[in-house]
Amino acid sequence: MPTADPERPGFALPLLLLAGFRTLVDDLHAELARQGHPELRPAHGFVLQAVGVGGTTASELGQRLGVSKQAAGKTVDRLVALGYLERADDPADARRKLVRMTEKGVDGLRRSAVLFDALRERWVAQLGADRVAAMEDDLRAITPPNVFRLDLPGWFGT
Template structure:
């Protein structure tokens, strides 16, 4: 059953729908600026999904299946992303020292450099937001979001969730 009040609120200018759009637009603004800067700094081929995948690979490496589980995507989808990271020089397949039957995906120095640069760019972008909003307002915003967002909500599967996998 359709709630006529809610429909009228949206049609008449209700603002509830704006919150997720503003949060997503803020996220998208940061990510787009990050990738423009990464391109300028020598990483023109890195895409947002690559960043999630490199985080899923982590410092100790992971199998393609583990990457898929961490990202919330199929093994095949993870394999395609891993193959792309390997082709771009951000990752490499290696033997698993604990199990000769398994192959690990590990970040290369190029991949580690991309992640380090990403962290530095995010720090710069945060500083810009602090300069625009004021440090206290930004700290209040971050604190409010930490209060509203459950502690286990930070997961790497955003790429899979956004892609509908």
């Protein structure tokens, strides 16, 4: 059965949400590249967030991202090679290796936070503060409270 409003078909909503997300993320990464982080990719930001300030193991990282330990390890290998992560002995358990952010990784996340604020302000300038706030409030109202969990199986593939 077709939508009640042919000007606004149901399938367009997720595409518009995705396009808005891609616009923000693409603009962020273009500016990150200009600021010295040309190798960072969107998935890398999720990984750095999942590693966190205290570090983690590859197994725990895989669980947080909803991917296998091997897939997490491959991404860690790439981010170690790029200088964003490092592996270190776990002081609590000599059998384990921790994955931690380097200063470069912390810098990339810090810059991302500042840039996301600036990108939000760009939307405010274009749409108005009330409309952006209303959009955020509306999205919060219809999304589950644990929406920011990273361990959503299938989101990052294996």
